[in-house]
Amino acid sequence: MPPTEFDDVSACVDRIVDRLGHDITVATPLGLGKPNHLLNELVERALADPSLDLTIWTALTLSEPGWESDLERRLVEPLGERLFDGYPAIRYDELLREGDLPENIDVHQFYFPPGDFLGNPDAQQHHHSVNYTHAARAVATADVNLLVQLVGVGERDGERCFNLGSNPDLSHEVIEMLREQHAADDEAMVVGQVNRNMPFMYGEAPIDPAAFDAVLDDPAYDFPLVGPPHLPVSTAEHAIALRVSALVRDGGTLQIGIGSLGDAIGAAIELRDQHNDVYTDAIEALGVPEDCPDLLADWGGSDPFDEGLYAASEMVVETFLHLHEAGILSREVYDDIHIQRLVDEGIVADGIDLSALDALVEMGAIDEALAPADVAYLREWGVFRDAVEYDAGELRVDGETCPADLSDEEARSVIASHALGDGLANGRVCHGGFFLGSQDLYEQFREMDETERRRFSMRSVQFTNQLRRGGDLARLQRRDARFINTGMKATVTGAVVSDGLADNRVISGVGGQFDFVNMAQELDDGRSVILVRATRETSDGGVESNIVWNYGHITIPRHLRDIVVTEYGVADLRDRSDAAVIKEMVKVADSRFQADLVEQAKAAGKLPEDWSIPPAYRDNYPETIESALEPYDDHLPRFPLGTALTEEEQALARGLQTLQRQVSGLPSSVGAVPSALKSLPSALGSRSSVADALGSVGKGLLVPEAARPYLERMELDEPTTRQERVYRHLVAYALAEADAI
Known part of the structure; x- marks a missing residue:
């Protein structure tokens, strides 16, 4: 039976409430799959009627970036307006962030935008720590009676067909679960909201209209798909990516995640293929061939790609499309x-x-x-x-x-x-569970001809993230798989911290990371590669090691340890003894922290008393990496996939991030400014002329003329208040610190 179609969101939600009553538990996909208008109307009904109990189960809700000070607002607000232009804010997310959710609305999530809810007790208390492949099971225990999803629309075999587009990751399982749980009472609904901006994908994305009970379909409810901007790639991240790219085997399988490190890995793989002489020089400058010759010989390589790569990843990242265009993501697999x-x-x-x-x-x-x-x-x-x-x-x-x-x-x-045919048909270069990226990603998919788009096959995470569903076929397809993911910290015995803090606050969620790490252990030729930046800058301007003796929260246990990569090297941990693992991890740690790690290991009896750090690994400092890669700057772009930020915004972001690291937070009021300004010259210890200028705020001293385009972007070129004059000098100082002026 075809679904009932509505062209008015209020009428569609009327139908939902009439059928399900005043106790509604709704599941909705992560990322792009959320039907914002339907969700917002449900929330407004619950706000207006306290007798309507609304529980929402989801992950990764996208929202316009916020700010903590007026200075930060001047940079972020115009960017947010540009990136989120036309995107309806999700009301439950606004209420959750503001701490204003009423008692009759609960929001349960298994993945946060990284770091967004650290200080939010409601969100922390309603977080569910589950593997991505177990999320549907968790939803099943919640007695969900409604699934709402954003869908595309098109034709298949001449018939109008809805399409799960960006998110077939869990939907089929949840729909089946709903139908089974409510087969007797028929008190469950599946409701779609059509958005013509959603690319029509293949694999398990096309869905029979009969799967839906109701569909909201009117062009008035179409809205732009939104995604995070590309983040800049640091020199340290380029170093990590270059090392990782040498672990990727020609003819193999690739899984990577979103973010600057994923962008950098794509750029390094492309450099290896397209400019192999430069690539070879760069990895030699980093000492990669000497650092891990056995790994390169047995598991990786440094030659251009002849057979090409295939992607099997829960997330179809934009890097995959770039590698496909470059002819690298070209190894076809067949679903038979x-x-x-x-x-x-x-x-x-x-x-x-x-x-x-x-x-x-x-x-x-x-x-x-x-x-x-x-x-x-x-x-x-x-x-x-x-x-x-x-x-x-x-x-x-x-x-x-x-x-x-x-x-x-x-x-x-x-x-x-x-x-006989000229060649095999229906090959796939990528299997993915969902996608999320820039407007360029969505446009590329929409503009692809059907034959090419079919090569990117959207599947459930039950297929992409594990071997159980794919069986022997998945093992054949995923030969020489490299599952590449990011961690925040790693212990010297090989455990990885990716999603939370020692006090049990959740940063994000485990997502599919554990699934991929475990799958690498199950595949004879698979390896898990965890990327960890060797250090992090603290809020007070200090530096701490991300390679630690121990930590109070663990995402990946040490018995699944495999390969850990920092900017300083590659630690091969699989099947090694604890002492060997600790030696490997010390080698890839920052040299400012190596001695302490060794001392702790010896005190615990985990290292021989006579062991010392090999000389080749005693120069692990940021300046060493900067110096090694400086000759290759032209081939290591800050934004490998481009950026939505203007040149002024890029410089402002660098400058204000530097300033924020050097002082404890940006001042939010005039009263807080003088003391912050007073501490800047001694805290920063450079740019004395600018520091003097900061000390002369209000005396009419001019900021450098080179700062004017940046000040215009921040609406500080003609300050009218004392606070704006202070901000003008702060911005000029920050730009000078970032070498932008």
């Missing part, structure tokens, strides 16, 4: 185990001939006496041309007729001459 084996065994390496048919018969994929289903199967995968027809035990093609029998020599001759 027999066809995949034809490829893996080299039977179709030089084209399709009769040996492919014989192999398929031997595998049991087809019968020697071909049936109609066999012919359809062979056409589907390109073994037969589309023109081949089956008719009453015979094959017809190009005016020729022969028995549909592979044991018949005459038939084999006709088939070889007229029926």
